[in-house]
Amino acid sequence: MPRASCVPAKLVTYKPTKLARNTPRLWNAKERIRTNVGLSPQDFYYLKYSGSPHPRILAQLNKSREEGDHSRYEQIYSRWLKLRYAEPAHGNWWNNEKALVSQYMENHPVLHRVSKDVRDFISSNPSLQPWQVDNLLRNPTRYFSVPKNVPLEDRQQVYFPAINDTVVLLRTTHLGPRYAVFQVPLHFNKLEMRDYLKSAYNVDVLHVRSTITQAKLTMKKTLSKNGQGYYVRAKSKKKMTCLLAKPFVYPEEIKDLSAFDNKEYWDSMFDQEQAYNDETTTKPNKTRSTTYKSQARAIVQEVKSSKEWKPTWVELRANRRAMGGAVTATSFLPQPALPTPSSNSPENGTKSKAEPAQQETLSQR
Structure with a gap:
């Protein structure tokens, strides 16, 4: 997302087609390419x-x-x-x-x-x-x-090897009107900065000071539960402070950001952040928390309005099964073992008095 206070927003030179090994190239007074050939x-x-x-x-x-x-x-x-x-x-x-x-x-x-x-x-x-x-x-x-x-007009132009390389003017109003601070790629040197300002904007530079700010260490979490993670360091940033021959005035800040898809960018960022918060385990779910609070508030109001709060479950009778079917209290009591009939018993071949009661108990089971 380009910042509104950065001018120019982007300066991009696409990488040219791949040349042969011995193809002659333009000269450069600062850095010579080893493809030039002279006389033996x-x-x-x-x-x-x-x-x-x-x-x-x-x-x-x-x-x-x-x-x-x-x-x-x-x-x-x-x-x-x-x-x-x-x-x-x-x-x-x-x-x-x-x-x-x-x-x-x-x-x-x-x-x-x-x-x-x-x-x-x-x-x-x-x-x-x-x-x-x-x-x-x-x-x-x-x-x-x-x-x-x-001569200056015959030197090689500044070449940006990567598409993402940009030279960004930072709005540093606390400095004097002759100082301009630029955020440049890490491979950019002072001579290229002078040539860039002279060729692109016809601005003379008297002095250039370069600083590289190292990023802080951050821990990257692992996917495993017991993993400790490891430390990573983001890419450093390079800034150049140029002392210009003539003072300058910063351009007005851009107010209409529709050309940069500002609304679509922030909408997608909010949606992504909300989806991440819903799926994460370290942060509470705001939707569920709101639902729980509303339900608890409704219960408290119901208790205050009624004299006696009753539970929501339904009591079952002691002689009814939860899964259906009638049951008696005797079915849960241990039953004595049935005696085996013997041939010497005088009651063999005839029904005993306890048989009807036993048959009734078995039928109830």
Whole structure:
């Protein structure tokens, strides 16, 4: 959720497509990328002391003609014609138009081996001195590492490698009108901050102070009942305080937040918090607590209004079973065991006087 007091809200540069390993890139006076290619000592010696490149091209033409390779002969011949067209009549070869200098270097037998970033830099700066061109062709990395050798408008732009990287202006009214505090990514350095403010807003920066605030330790609970949990530390935050050359005024706070889906955001947050509170075991359920309170209040009022409070259960008679069916008190008493008839008994074959009572008891069971 973007804050209303942060300006700019977001500055995002999407990651470009993946390039090949030896693809030439733009130069950078602060940090050199290791894909630039200069001339080898042999090629530099040939360029410095051989003079015209035409004899070498003519030798390649004769060799391809003797070998009978017509496709290579046509390719070399077309490059030779382009080289002759782009070659200046007088003066140094880099003191010419940008398109002609680029064409000259691309078709030169030695200069075409230089990486594209070096060729673009030479064609964009026709006012270079001969010793500067020699140092650049010998070791481009060392030449680009010196900031004064590269003009400000020719340096590489600030690159945000991640989509979530943002530079946020914090509203610090307690500081002076010339101090601006920004919350930046952790990989952002002071030189990139200067270049960002100069390129994006044309603001000159005199001094930059960088601070990193470490987050506090928090315990993360485990899913097990007996688990103790473990400590985690959130990502640190980096802030830069810039001393500007001219004072500035903070923009007005944004009042209409409908463009940022402010209402939908907070509604979803409240619903999520309510659902979490209903399912948690550490916090009481507000809905159930309210229901219990209302029921207890109703019972108290009913007791106060009536003279005698009666329980809600229903009394059952002692001679009725809870699950249905009549029962007598004698059924719960232990019954004596029936005697087994014997052959020697005089009453064998005849009914005894106790038999009707026993049969009546069994029928009741």
